[in-house]
Amino acid sequence: xKYMELLLQKTPPDVTKSDVLPLIYGSLExxxxxxxxxxxxxxxxxxxxxxYPAMKNSLLPRIRKLAIxxxxxxxxxxxxxxx
Numbered sequence: 001x002k003y004m005e006l007l008l009q010k011t012p013p014d015v016t017k018s019d020v021l022p023l024i025y026g027s028l029e030x031x032x033x034x035x036x037x038x039x040x041x042x043x044x045x046x047x048x049x050x051x052y053p054a055m056k057n058s059l060l061p062r063i064r065k066l067a068i069x070x071x072x073x074x075x076x077x078x079x080x081x082x083x
Contacts, residue, residue: 001027001038008046016049021058028062033072040066040078 008016024046027039043059050059067079 001035001042004042005045008049013049016046017051017054020046021050021054025058025062028059028066033070033075036066036070036072036075037078040075 004020007020011020024039024043027035030036030039040063047055063079066075070076
């Protein structure tokens with residue numbers, strides 16, 4: 001997650017959509033607040049690569065679930081930054 005910007009620069013967009021985005025989606029569902037924070041911090045760097053249906057059906061529901069279910073203040077602060 002720390003080197004996601006480098007990974008996004010080196011991979012073609014179609015591979016990013018098929019392989020990297022599912023990794024991000026899974027990281028949002030992790031039990032570790034540190035992983036969730038890292039994932040939330042890198043989302044703005046590749047948000048332009050996500051099409052509207054994927055954003056609506058995959059990413060935003062996971063962020064909503066995370067916002068409702070987390071007790072970590074740092075994760076909630078990252079989510080507030082998106083608003």
